Amino acid sequence: MRNLLDFLFNFKHWFLFIFLEFICLTVLFNHDGYQKSVYFTTANEAVGSTYSLISSVTSYLNLSTENQSLEAKNEELRKQLYELQQQVYELKKDSNRHISGLAPKYNVVSAQVVGATTHKSNNLLTINKGSADGIKEEMGVVSSNGVVGIVYLTSSHYSIVIPIINTTSKISCKLRGTQNFGTLQWFKGRADVAYMTDVPRHSQVEKGEVVLTNGYSDIFPPGIPIGFVIEKGDSPDGMSYLLKVGLYTKFETIREVSVITNYNKPERKALESKADSLLNNIN
C-alpha cells in the first residue's frame, strides 16, 4: 500500500498533467459547434470589459483613418452642396429656366496640407496632390469651412497654394443677399482677418454679414463662404467701404482641403482672351 502511495506521489505531476490536458480538450471540444459556456470566450464579462477598455484606448489610434473617411464624406456632401447652390443661383437669376441640366458638375479632389506658413507676408500652403491627380494651376482650393486659396504651382504629386492670407491674393467676392461685390485682400498681420475692398458706398452693410465668392472669376463657383463682416470702415481714398472680414478658414490648423478641378472652363478662357485680343487690335 505504501509503495503504491509512493508511486502515486512520485508521479503526481503526471496525473495533474493528464487531468489538465483532459480539461483543455473537454473545453475545446465542447466549445466547437454550439457554445455551451461563455466563460472561456471573449463574451465573458471580465474579458469583454478588458477588451472594451483596450478599444477605448486604441480607437484613438484609428482617428486619422476615421478622419479621412469623414473628410471623403464631407467632400461628397460639399460637391452636392455646390451643385445645389449653383441650381439655386441659376433659378433665382431666371425663373423660366428649368432646373435640370443647368448646374455644372463640380469635381473636387481632396488633399492634405503638408506644409503651411501663416506669419509671413507671402504665406504659402503645400498640399499633397499634384498634376498627377488632375490639379492644375489657378484652381480653387476650399476647406469644409470655406475658401482657402488658389493653386499657384503644381508638381506631379504636390501643389503650392496661395492662401487668402497672402498679400498677393485677390479674390472676387460679394456680400450675401446683395449684388455688391468687392475684392478680398489681406494686409499682413493676423491670419484670421482679411479685408474686402471696393465695396460701393451705397451698399447696406451689416456687421456679421457673410462674405461669399461671387462667381465672376473662373476660379471659384459662386456662393462659397469666405468669412463674415467684423467691422465697417472707409477706404483710404474715401470712395468706398473697406470691410474687415473674419475668415472662416483657420489657417493655423488647416489640414484637409479640397481642390475644385473642373470649374475653370477652357471655353470661357478662350472667349475672354479672344475679346482681349480684339480690344488690343482696336486700340
Place this chain on the structure above:
Amino acid sequence: MNNRIVLTVFKSIIILIVQVLICNNIHLLSYASPLIIGYLLITSDMKEDRITLLLYGFFIGLIYDMFSNTAGMAAAGMTLLAMTQPSLLKYMSPRETDDDVEPTIQTMGFWNYASYVFLAMMILHTVYYFLDAFMLANIQLTIFSSVLSALLATVLVLGIDMLTTTSKRN
C-alpha cells in the same frame, strides 16, 4: 519568495498584454502568429516544483484562450510545454553548468539557448496548430504554420531577452 511571486505575476501580465495586443495581430504570410506566452514557461526556474509549473502554464494558456476565443488550444500546448520544460532544459543545458541555473543567453550560451527556445516553441505551436486544424487533411500547411510561428516566436523571445538583459546591464 514574495518578491518572486510579484515579479512572476507582473511579467505574466506584461507578456499577456503584448501577446493579446500585438502578437495576435501579427499574421506573417497569413500563416504564422507567434505565441510568445511560451516565454513565461521557457524562462521559468520553477523546475523543483513541477505541480506549480503545470498549473501556471495551464492558467496562462487558459487566460490567453479567453482573450482569443481559442478555448483550450493554447492551454493544452502550455500544459504540455510546462510538463516537458524541465527535461528539455536539462537536455539542452551545457554539461558543465549547475542544475538550478536560470535559462538565459548568458548562462547557456547563444546557440544552446536559441535551440532550447526553438524546441520549446515548436512543442507549443505544434499542439496549438494541430488542435486548431484537428483533422490531418491539410497536414503540410499545419506543419508549415507551426514551424514558421515557432521561428517567429523564437526570434521575438531572443529579442525580448536581449532587450531586457541590456537594460539590466545599463
